[in-house]
Amino acid sequence: MGSLIQVDRIQVSCLVKDQFDAIALAAKPLLEKGCITEEFIDAAIERERIFPTGLPTKIGVALPHTEAKYVLKESISILTLKNTIVFAGMGNPKESIPVQIVFLLAISNPEKQLRILQTIITIIQNEKMLKKIRDAKEPRDIYNLINTFL
Amino acid sequence: MKLVLVACGTALATSTVVAKKIEQIAQENGIECQTVQAKAVDAFTKYQELHPDAIVCTCQLEGDIDIPVINGRAFLTGINLQSTIDQLIEILKK
Numbered sequence: 001m002g003s004l005i006q007v008d009r010i011q012v013s014c015l016v017k018d019q020f021d022a023i024a025l026a027a028k029p030l031l032e033k034g035c036i037t038e039e040f041i042d043a044a045i046e047r048e049r050i051f052p053t054g055l056p057t058k059i060g061v062a063l064p065h066t067e068a069k070y071v072l073k074e075s076i077s078i079l080t081l082k083n084t085i086v087f088a089g090m091g092n093p094k095e096s097i098p099v100q101i102v103f104l105l106a107i108s109n110p111e112k113q114l115r116i117l118q119t120i121i122t123i124i125q126n127e128k129m130l131k132k133i134r135d136a137k138e139p140r141d142i143y144n145l146i147n148t149f150l
Numbered sequence: 151m152k153l154v155l156v157a158c159g160t161a162l163a164t165s166t167v168v169a170k171k172i173e174q175i176a177q178e179n180g181i182e183c184q185t186v187q188a189k190a191v192d193a194f195t196k197y198q199e200l201h202p203d204a205i206v207c208t209c210q211l212e213g214d215i216d217i218p219v220i221n222g223r224a225f226l227t228g229i230n231l232q233s234t235i236d237q238l239i240e241i242l243k244k
Contacts, residue, residue: 055223057227063163069162
Protein backbone atom coordinates (compact mmCIF):
# COMPACT_ATOMS: atom_id res chain seq x y z
CA MET A 1 0.00 0.00 0.00
CA GLY A 2 2.78 2.40 0.96
CA SER A 3 4.04 2.58 -2.57
CA LEU A 4 0.72 3.54 -4.18
CA ILE A 5 0.30 6.63 -2.04
CA GLN A 6 3.34 8.85 -1.83
CA VAL A 7 3.82 12.28 -0.29
CA ASP A 8 4.89 13.75 -3.63
CA ARG A 9 1.55 12.72 -5.16
CA ILE A 10 -0.53 14.57 -2.58
CA GLN A 11 -1.43 18.24 -3.14
CA VAL A 12 -3.30 20.34 -0.59
CA SER A 13 -5.53 23.46 -0.78
CA CYS A 14 -5.49 23.54 -4.56
CA LEU A 15 -7.24 26.18 -6.60
CA VAL A 16 -8.82 24.81 -9.76
CA LYS A 17 -11.47 26.18 -12.09
CA ASP A 18 -13.54 23.04 -12.58
CA GLN A 19 -13.59 19.28 -12.13
CA PHE A 20 -11.61 18.63 -15.30
CA ASP A 21 -8.93 21.05 -14.18
CA ALA A 22 -8.82 19.15 -10.87
CA ILE A 23 -8.24 15.87 -12.71
CA ALA A 24 -5.46 17.40 -14.81
CA LEU A 25 -3.77 18.83 -11.71
CA ALA A 26 -4.04 15.55 -9.81
CA ALA A 27 -2.58 13.72 -12.79
CA LYS A 28 0.45 16.01 -13.03
CA PRO A 29 2.67 14.32 -10.42
CA LEU A 30 1.70 10.90 -11.79
CA LEU A 31 2.78 11.95 -15.27
CA GLU A 32 6.05 13.41 -13.94
CA LYS A 33 6.80 10.18 -12.07
CA GLY A 34 6.09 8.08 -15.14
CA CYS A 35 3.06 6.38 -13.59
CA ILE A 36 0.67 7.23 -16.43
CA THR A 37 0.78 7.99 -20.12
CA GLU A 38 -0.07 11.47 -21.38
CA GLU A 39 -3.30 10.07 -22.81
CA PHE A 40 -4.42 9.13 -19.30
CA ILE A 41 -5.39 12.73 -18.56
CA ASP A 42 -7.73 13.20 -21.52
CA ALA A 43 -9.11 9.70 -21.04
CA ALA A 44 -9.87 10.33 -17.36
CA ILE A 45 -11.50 13.67 -18.22
CA GLU A 46 -13.56 12.06 -20.98
CA ARG A 47 -14.63 9.25 -18.69
CA GLU A 48 -15.60 11.76 -16.00
CA ARG A 49 -17.86 13.48 -18.56
CA ILE A 50 -19.64 10.23 -19.41
CA PHE A 51 -19.42 8.32 -16.13
CA PRO A 52 -18.90 10.88 -13.40
CA THR A 53 -17.44 9.89 -10.04
CA GLY A 54 -18.67 12.46 -7.51
CA LEU A 55 -19.91 10.96 -4.24
CA PRO A 56 -22.33 12.86 -1.95
CA THR A 57 -20.54 12.17 1.33
CA LYS A 58 -20.62 14.86 4.07
CA ILE A 59 -17.47 16.24 2.52
CA GLY A 60 -17.82 15.48 -1.15
CA VAL A 61 -15.29 13.13 -2.71
CA ALA A 62 -14.57 12.25 -6.34
CA LEU A 63 -12.73 9.16 -7.58
CA PRO A 64 -11.77 9.88 -11.17
CA HIS A 65 -10.01 7.07 -13.03
CA THR A 66 -9.76 5.56 -16.46
CA GLU A 67 -8.77 2.44 -18.31
CA ALA A 68 -5.81 0.29 -17.36
CA LYS A 69 -4.07 0.74 -20.70
CA TYR A 70 -3.07 4.27 -19.73
CA VAL A 71 -1.50 3.16 -16.45
CA LEU A 72 2.24 2.48 -16.49
CA LYS A 73 2.76 2.11 -12.76
CA GLU A 74 -0.16 1.83 -10.37
CA SER A 75 -0.48 4.90 -8.24
CA ILE A 76 -2.96 7.18 -6.49
CA SER A 77 -2.91 10.96 -6.48
CA ILE A 78 -4.73 12.93 -3.81
CA LEU A 79 -5.93 16.51 -4.10
CA THR A 80 -7.67 18.67 -1.55
CA LEU A 81 -9.43 21.74 -2.91
CA LYS A 82 -9.40 25.22 -1.42
CA ASN A 83 -12.85 25.88 -2.84
CA THR A 84 -15.47 23.24 -3.46
CA ILE A 85 -15.72 22.20 -7.09
CA VAL A 86 -18.82 20.66 -8.60
CA PHE A 87 -18.49 17.12 -9.91
CA ALA A 88 -21.43 15.24 -11.37
CA GLY A 89 -22.77 12.35 -9.32
CA MET A 90 -21.62 8.80 -9.82
CA GLY A 91 -24.48 6.98 -11.53
CA ASN A 92 -26.40 10.20 -11.89
CA PRO A 93 -24.72 12.73 -14.20
CA LYS A 94 -27.46 15.32 -13.61
CA GLU A 95 -26.66 15.53 -9.92
CA SER A 96 -24.25 18.31 -8.82
CA ILE A 97 -21.97 17.31 -6.00
CA PRO A 98 -19.69 19.82 -4.25
CA VAL A 99 -16.33 18.07 -3.91
CA GLN A 100 -13.39 18.96 -1.69
CA ILE A 101 -11.27 15.82 -1.92
CA VAL A 102 -10.17 14.05 -5.10
CA PHE A 103 -8.58 10.61 -5.24
CA LEU A 104 -7.29 10.08 -8.78
CA LEU A 105 -6.87 6.33 -9.22
CA ALA A 106 -4.29 5.01 -11.67
CA ILE A 107 -5.08 1.34 -11.22
CA SER A 108 -4.60 -1.52 -13.65
CA ASN A 109 -5.03 -4.55 -11.40
CA PRO A 110 -7.95 -3.92 -9.05
CA GLU A 111 -7.86 -7.42 -7.51
CA LYS A 112 -4.28 -6.81 -6.42
CA GLN A 113 -5.08 -3.31 -5.18
CA LEU A 114 -8.29 -4.31 -3.45
CA ARG A 115 -6.97 -3.49 0.00
CA ILE A 116 -6.02 0.09 -0.86
CA LEU A 117 -9.29 0.58 -2.74
CA GLN A 118 -11.21 -0.74 0.26
CA THR A 119 -9.20 1.54 2.55
CA ILE A 120 -10.16 4.54 0.44
CA ILE A 121 -13.81 3.50 0.61
CA THR A 122 -13.55 3.07 4.39
CA ILE A 123 -12.08 6.57 4.64
CA ILE A 124 -14.85 7.99 2.44
CA GLN A 125 -17.41 6.56 4.86
CA ASN A 126 -15.69 8.19 7.82
CA GLU A 127 -16.70 11.83 8.15
CA LYS A 128 -14.07 12.65 10.78
CA MET A 129 -11.35 11.27 8.57
CA LEU A 130 -12.61 13.26 5.57
CA LYS A 131 -12.56 16.44 7.68
CA LYS A 132 -9.00 15.76 8.77
CA ILE A 133 -7.91 15.18 5.19
CA ARG A 134 -9.70 18.30 3.95
CA ASP A 135 -8.17 20.45 6.71
CA ALA A 136 -4.64 19.05 6.40
CA LYS A 137 -2.05 21.77 5.82
CA GLU A 138 0.71 19.56 4.44
CA PRO A 139 0.78 16.57 2.08
CA ARG A 140 2.65 14.61 4.74
CA ASP A 141 -0.28 15.05 7.18
CA ILE A 142 -2.58 13.31 4.71
CA TYR A 143 0.00 10.64 4.04
CA ASN A 144 0.31 9.95 7.78
CA LEU A 145 -3.45 10.01 8.31
CA ILE A 146 -4.06 7.41 5.63
CA ASN A 147 -1.23 5.22 6.82
CA THR A 148 -2.44 5.21 10.42
CA PHE A 149 -5.86 4.24 9.09
CA LEU A 150 -4.60 1.03 7.54
CA MET B 151 -26.32 -20.08 -7.20
CA LYS B 152 -27.32 -16.45 -7.61
CA LEU B 153 -25.57 -14.17 -10.04
CA VAL B 154 -25.14 -10.44 -9.63
CA LEU B 155 -23.80 -8.30 -12.44
CA VAL B 156 -21.78 -5.40 -11.07
CA ALA B 157 -21.32 -2.54 -13.48
CA CYS B 158 -19.29 0.64 -13.40
CA GLY B 159 -17.74 2.95 -15.96
CA THR B 160 -14.50 1.03 -16.45
CA ALA B 161 -15.11 -2.19 -14.44
CA LEU B 162 -11.88 -1.34 -12.70
CA ALA B 163 -12.12 0.40 -9.37
CA THR B 164 -15.55 0.90 -7.89
CA SER B 165 -17.11 -2.29 -9.24
CA THR B 166 -14.30 -4.38 -7.73
CA VAL B 167 -14.94 -2.96 -4.27
CA VAL B 168 -18.71 -3.26 -4.68
CA ALA B 169 -18.48 -6.84 -5.98
CA LYS B 170 -16.42 -7.92 -2.95
CA LYS B 171 -18.93 -6.30 -0.59
CA ILE B 172 -21.81 -8.10 -2.28
CA GLU B 173 -20.03 -11.45 -2.02
CA GLN B 174 -19.33 -10.79 1.65
CA ILE B 175 -22.93 -9.80 2.39
CA ALA B 176 -24.25 -12.86 0.56
CA GLN B 177 -21.91 -15.13 2.48
CA GLU B 178 -22.91 -13.61 5.82
CA ASN B 179 -26.51 -14.29 4.93
CA GLY B 180 -25.93 -17.83 3.78
CA ILE B 181 -26.66 -17.05 0.15
CA GLU B 182 -24.58 -18.64 -2.59
CA CYS B 183 -23.77 -15.78 -4.89
CA GLN B 184 -21.33 -15.02 -7.65
CA THR B 185 -20.56 -11.61 -9.06
CA VAL B 186 -19.48 -10.68 -12.56
CA GLN B 187 -18.08 -7.25 -13.31
CA ALA B 188 -18.84 -5.35 -16.45
CA LYS B 189 -18.05 -2.02 -18.00
CA ALA B 190 -21.12 0.15 -18.36
CA VAL B 191 -20.96 -0.13 -22.15
CA ASP B 192 -20.91 -3.95 -21.96
CA ALA B 193 -23.42 -4.28 -19.14
CA PHE B 194 -26.48 -4.73 -21.35
CA THR B 195 -24.85 -7.43 -23.48
CA LYS B 196 -23.67 -9.25 -20.35
CA TYR B 197 -27.16 -8.98 -18.92
CA GLN B 198 -28.57 -10.63 -22.04
CA GLU B 199 -25.88 -13.33 -22.07
CA LEU B 200 -25.69 -14.24 -18.40
CA HIS B 201 -29.26 -13.72 -17.14
CA PRO B 202 -28.16 -12.42 -13.72
CA ASP B 203 -30.59 -12.19 -10.80
CA ALA B 204 -29.82 -8.52 -10.25
CA ILE B 205 -27.61 -5.72 -11.46
CA VAL B 206 -25.78 -3.47 -9.04
CA CYS B 207 -24.30 -0.44 -10.71
CA THR B 208 -22.36 2.66 -9.86
CA CYS B 209 -23.08 4.12 -13.27
CA GLN B 210 -26.11 4.92 -15.35
CA LEU B 211 -27.26 2.01 -17.53
CA GLU B 212 -28.96 1.98 -20.90
CA GLY B 213 -31.24 -0.60 -22.42
CA ASP B 214 -34.42 -2.38 -21.47
CA ILE B 215 -33.67 -4.34 -18.32
CA ASP B 216 -36.39 -6.33 -16.59
CA ILE B 217 -34.54 -7.51 -13.50
CA PRO B 218 -33.91 -5.50 -10.33
CA VAL B 219 -31.28 -2.80 -10.73
CA ILE B 220 -29.76 -1.53 -7.50
CA ASN B 221 -27.75 1.66 -7.20
CA GLY B 222 -24.46 0.49 -5.72
CA ARG B 223 -23.32 3.91 -4.61
CA ALA B 224 -24.33 3.13 -1.02
CA PHE B 225 -21.57 0.53 -0.86
CA LEU B 226 -19.09 3.34 -1.49
CA THR B 227 -20.56 6.19 0.52
CA GLY B 228 -22.15 4.25 3.37
CA ILE B 229 -25.24 6.45 2.91
CA ASN B 230 -28.45 4.35 3.05
CA LEU B 231 -26.23 1.30 3.17
CA GLN B 232 -28.51 -0.85 5.31
CA SER B 233 -31.56 -0.30 3.09
CA THR B 234 -29.46 -1.17 0.04
CA ILE B 235 -28.22 -4.34 1.73
CA ASP B 236 -31.79 -5.27 2.72
CA GLN B 237 -32.96 -4.71 -0.84
CA LEU B 238 -30.18 -6.90 -2.20
CA ILE B 239 -30.78 -9.72 0.29
CA GLU B 240 -34.48 -9.71 -0.47
CA ILE B 241 -33.77 -10.18 -4.18
CA LEU B 242 -31.15 -12.85 -3.61
CA LYS B 243 -33.33 -14.84 -1.22
CA LYS B 244 -36.11 -15.18 -3.78
